[in-house]
Amino acid sequence: MEQQQKKESKQSEKPQYIRAYAAMVLSRTLDKKIVSAQRQGRVGFYTPTMGQEALQVGVSMALEKEDLVYGYYRDVPMMLHRGVPIETIINQIMGNSADTAKGRQMPSHYTSKAFHFMSVQSPVASNLPLAAGAAYALKYRKKKNVVITTFGDGATSTPDFHAGMNLAAVFKLPVVFVCENNGWAISLPVERQTMVEISQKASAYGMPGIKADGMNFIEMYKAARTAIQDARAGKGPTLIDALSYRMGPHSTSDDPSKYRKDEVTEGSEKDPLVIGEKLLTSMDFADDKLLEKIRNEAIKTVDEKFDACEKIPPPDPLTAFQDVYKNMTWMLEEEVKNIL
Amino acid sequence: MTSKTMNMVQALNSALDNLMASDDRVILLGEDIGTDGGVFRVTEGLLAKYGPERVLDTPLVEVGIVGMAIGMAVQGLRPIPEIQFQDFIYTAMDQIINQMAKIRFRSGGEYDCPMVLRTPYGAGVKGGLYHSQSGESYFAHTAGLTVVTPSNPYDAKGLLVSSSQGDDPVIFLEPKRLYRALKQEVPEDIYKIPIGKAEVVQSGDDLTIITYGSMVPTVMETVKKNQINAEVLDLRTLVPVDRDAIMHSVQKTGRVVIVHEAPRTGGFGGEISAMITERGIDFLYAPILRVTGPDSPVPYRMEEYYVPNEKRILNAVNKVMESA
Numbered sequence: 001m002e003q004q005q006k007k008e009s010k011q012s013e014k015p016q017y018i019r020a021y022a023a024m025v026l027s028r029t030l031d032k033k034i035v036s037a038q039r040q041g042r043v044g045f046y047t048p049t050m051g052q053e054a055l056q057v058g059v060s061m062a063l064e065k066e067d068l069v070y071g072y073y074r075d076v077p078m079m080l081h082r083g084v085p086i087e088t089i090i091n092q093i094m095g096n097s098a099d100t101a102k103g104r105q106m107p108s109h110y111t112s113k114a115f116h117f118m119s120v121q122s123p124v125a126s127n128l129p130l131a132a133g134a135a136y137a138l139k140y141r142k143k144k145n146v147v148i149t150t151f152g153d154g155a156t157s158t159p160d161f162h163a164g165m166n167l168a169a170v171f172k173l174p175v176v177f178v179c180e181n182n183g184w185a186i187s188l189p190v191e192r193q194t195m196v197e198i199s200q201k202a203s204a205y206g207m208p209g210i211k212a213d214g215m216n217f218i219e220m221y222k223a224a225r226t227a228i229q230d231a232r233a234g235k236g237p238t239l240i241d242a243l244s245y246r247m248g249p250h251s252t253s254d255d256p257s258k259y260r261k262d263e264v265t266e267g268s269e270k271d272p273l274v275i276g277e278k279l280l281t282s283m284d285f286a287d288d289k290l291l292e293k294i295r296n297e298a299i300k301t302v303d304e305k306f307d308a309c310e311k312i313p314p315p316d317p318l319t320a321f322q323d324v325y326k327n328m329t330w331m332l333e334e335e336v337k338n339i340l
Numbered sequence: 341m342t343s344k345t346m347n348m349v350q351a352l353n354s355a356l357d358n359l360m361a362s363d364d365r366v367i368l369l370g371e372d373i374g375t376d377g378g379v380f381r382v383t384e385g386l387l388a389k390y391g392p393e394r395v396l397d398t399p400l401v402e403v404g405i406v407g408m409a410i411g412m413a414v415q416g417l418r419p420i421p422e423i424q425f426q427d428f429i430y431t432a433m434d435q436i437i438n439q440m441a442k443i444r445f446r447s448g449g450e451y452d453c454p455m456v457l458r459t460p461y462g463a464g465v466k467g468g469l470y471h472s473q474s475g476e477s478y479f480a481h482t483a484g485l486t487v488v489t490p491s492n493p494y495d496a497k498g499l500l501v502s503s504s505q506g507d508d509p510v511i512f513l514e515p516k517r518l519y520r521a522l523k524q525e526v527p528e529d530i531y532k533i534p535i536g537k538a539e540v541v542q543s544g545d546d547l548t549i550i551t552y553g554s555m556v557p558t559v560m561e562t563v564k565k566n567q568i569n570a571e572v573l574d575l576r577t578l579v580p581v582d583r584d585a586i587m588h589s590v591q592k593t594g595r596v597v598i599v600h601e602a603p604r605t606g607g608f609g610g611e612i613s614a615m616i617t618e619r620g621i622d623f624l625y626a627p628i629l630r631v632t633g634p635d636s637p638v639p640y641r642m643e644e645y646y647v648p649n650e651k652r653i654l655n656a657v658n659k660v661m662e663s664a
Contacts, residue, residue, distance in 0.1 A: 068415070101448040111447040118414065120445035123438050129404045133411020133419075140367070140393060140417065159431065163404030170399055272655065323449040324483050326507035329580040332483075 014285045021276050022216055022294050023081035024053035028273055029298040030076065030086065031248070032062025032129045033306055034093055034107075038252045040311065043093055047108040048248030051264060052180055053077040053216075054272035058177055058220025059148060059211075063133055065111040068138070070131040070149040073108040076178065078150070084115045086301065090309040102323075108251075125155035128177070135237075136263045142320045146174040146231040154185025163334070165239065169205040174231040174267055176224065178238045180214070182246035187259040200239035206235045214242035215272045218279055245270070278287035346526040348617040349396065349519045351493035352382045352458075356420065356502040358530040360390050366504065367412060370422030375381055379424055380460060406457065410439050413455040418504060426461035426513065427473045440466035440509045441484030443546035456503045456510045461489075462554040462601050463638045463647050464517030472638035474554075475553045479511040480579050480611070486535060487578040488515040491556035493524045495576060498533030506546040515554035522557065525608060538582035540589070544571040547595035547660055550586060550612055555599045555648060568657055571604055578608055583615065590616050595660045596623040599648055604632040626663030 032051050037043045049056075056078035063069075063082070071078065076089055088100060092110050095103035098110045101119065111119035118134075121127060131340035138145050155161055156179060168175040179198050183190050190198075202209025208230075212223035220242060245264040249256045256262065258327035264270040280286035321336045322328065329337075346354065359366045368383055377384030387395040396404050402423055409419040423429045429436070436457070443453040478486045478633035486508050490496035496514070503510040541560060542554035546568065551559045554574040563570050571589045575581060592597055596616060598609035609630040616628060631648045638646050 070411075099448070100450055101446060103445055104448065109446070111450055113447070115451040116412035117450060119443065121438060121442075121446070126407065126434055126439055129407020129435065130411035130414065132404070133413075133627075134415045135411070136367075136408065136418050137412050137415035160402050160407065163401045163407060166399055166401065167404045171396075192550070257556055262634055323445045325486070326452070331580060331584060 002019050010283065016061060017280060017283075017285055018034040019216070020057045020081065020221075021280055021297070022076060023057050024217065024273055024276055025294050025303065026086065026298045027053050027077035027080050028301045029093070029295075030089065033302045035248070035252060037306070043107060044088045044095070045107045045252055046072045048092060048250045049074045049076045050266070051247030051272065052182055052246045054216030054217035054276060055180055055220050055240065056150070056246045057081045058214070058217040059224040061221040062224040063219070064145065066116065066143075067145045068116045068118065068134055069129040069149045070134060070147060071120060072124065072127065072150050072152065073120050073122070074152070075110070075150055079110060079115070079117055080114065082117065084112050084114050084117060086305050087309055088112055090306055093313065094309055094312065095314070096312040097308070097315040098312045099315070102319040104320065123161040125151050125158040127151070128155075128160050129167060131175050132164050132167040132171070132173055135168065135175045136171060139173060142231055146176060146228055148176050149178055150178045152177060152185060153181040153183065153190045153193055153198060154188065155179070156201060157193055165201070165207070165237070168237040169207045172234070174234070175237040176227045176231050177237060178224070179239065180244060182240055182244050183262065184246050184250070186254060189260070197241065199239065202239035207239060208214065209239045209241065211241045211243065214244035215270060216275050216279070217272065218252040219222060244272070249272070341527045341529050343525045344466040345523050346493050346494045347520045347523050348490070348493045348514070349380060349382055351497040351526045352500060352514065353384060353386070354526065354528060356383065356386060357389070359393060359420070359501060359504050360386065362530060363418060365416065367394050367396065367417050368422070369398050369409060369419060371398060371400055371405070371424050372386040373397060373422050378422060380516065382458070383422070383641055396598040402428055402432040403435055403630060405485040406408045406435040406440065409455050409457070410435060410443070410453055411455045412590070413509070414451050417489075418454055420456045420458060420504060423457065423459040424479070425471050426459040426475055426612065427470045429459060433478070436479070436485070436511075437482050437606045441482045445484060451511045452507060454507055456512050458499065458512045458514060460519070461513045462515045463515055463643055464554065464639060467530040467638075467648045468638040468640035468642060472643070474633065476578055476602060477514055479606050479609055484509070485579065486510045487513070488535060488576065489515065489553035489578065490576060491515065491518065491553055492522060492576050493526050495533055495539070497526055497531060498531050499535070499576060500552045501530055503536050507534070513553060516558065517554050524659035533576070536582060537581045538576055539574045540585070541572040541574050542570065544569045545593060546570060547597060547657065548573060548589040548593045548659070549597045549599060550575065552578065554601050558648065558650070559599050559653060562653045566654060567649070570657070581612070581615070586612065587620055590620050590650075591623045594623050596624070596628040597653070597656045597660055599626065599653060601633050601647055603635045604630055605635050607632050626660045629660055631656045
């Protein structure tokens, strides 16, 4: 009887696990597509997310629709899992006229207000104090939502990390700090970034610090769920040290062979997608046929959408000068007249 | 509308009170602004009236105060953070320049950042080099920011209300030397003074003196005492500056002196001067002169040698008037 119940509850988890895996595969497929397009000169720049899929999808699984994400430039898997249309991501990479940010930001700096994904900035960790402020707004309005903020291991050395963590703790705000600890800040290994484990930093701020296996989406989901439940219940912030690995270069402009030997390669046992496949098959949620189908669908979707987005024309040059203020200043109007 | 005699501190306090009473999105945050009422007492009594959810005594972290306020603004509140002294704002400059000023632009207009960053600036209270700086040019140089500085209690209140009820982030520079220097009749109810409009403090024909913030009373005293027939413009807003008011006056007088307390090199006076020559060099009878703080830090004991005074303003006026 008990066994039967266990099996049933497990079966009820199947659709969300399959969906999580599908988002990881879609993200990986898109990642490779963009990198190869960049090599062909069809895309200017990109920061690959390979290796961080399980981590982000695990966090996303624990979020509700109205929760806010103050993320960073490697959060494509999370965005896709949250339901952000793949076109939104590709259009941003292209900087075309359909891009939410009108082609103003370099690739990998996404915005999607519709999915509560705050626009990405380049200076690392500077979204962390904002996440505290956004969480304050939620708390002030007595909303039961939380803010997730993501950042790399390098970000933990910045003043903004300290400011955001301390403020969130002092005001007991519903924020979950997710360190996407991929081991590398461009060329600097995490061992040279800090002399303690990142999760230990939480204790200095009086909040729980959790170490999570960011390569296993189910483990990550469980860790994130605990932290998010606490935040939602008014217990304050948590820091999650999500251990993963940046399988690609920092960006398409980076050559990691200068400073490291790749420790996780695609298709190897440590690849979060391979780990995900094993989890699904061991739970009898998927067989090779289903996995194959998911992979093929992802390739088809990515190819179709990428080609379609590539045909979208660039933005009207005037848009390069709008939205600086709500109404254009006379100074800018004058300059624009000279430029256009 | 009933009015009351107020100094600038009281007028700013009255503006904050009105803003908080009329809009529950207005939140104050900063160091010592709650229980202590702010080191200059601008937020006095507001914690008791509006409670700790709306008046936040924060930890000592400028980058966090500004960053947190930005997050609040992005999520629909109207925060008014205070940086205790403008001299301490620099650790928050990344937040100001790369976040606050750019959120509307970088998100394609999906997000905005309506907030007012208040901070006392300028010399005149014997604060030495870390309690006296005038950094307006740093902010004026950043697209996306509106830069406002009042010179009297009445304007201070009306400009603060407009700043908070606008759609864009504002750097609101309060000349601390004038906090208690002058009293005026100030309405107790809410009112606005438009952003981007200069004020003709005095009409005149012989020359135009363009100034703002802490230097306005010094200029006016000099002009009155020496019976100078000058048109005195108080810019009130530096960005966007009131082009029409400036050009209208320059066309009338043909002679210009610009007075500000900030150092000369890269100072806002250079921008005004360039603007005038670019569009109206034919109106000018004399070179435009600047009277500014020197290109040195503000000294403690010798402060009076740093801040532009009657003698230096008068020298510039005489020089401009001597030119054919």
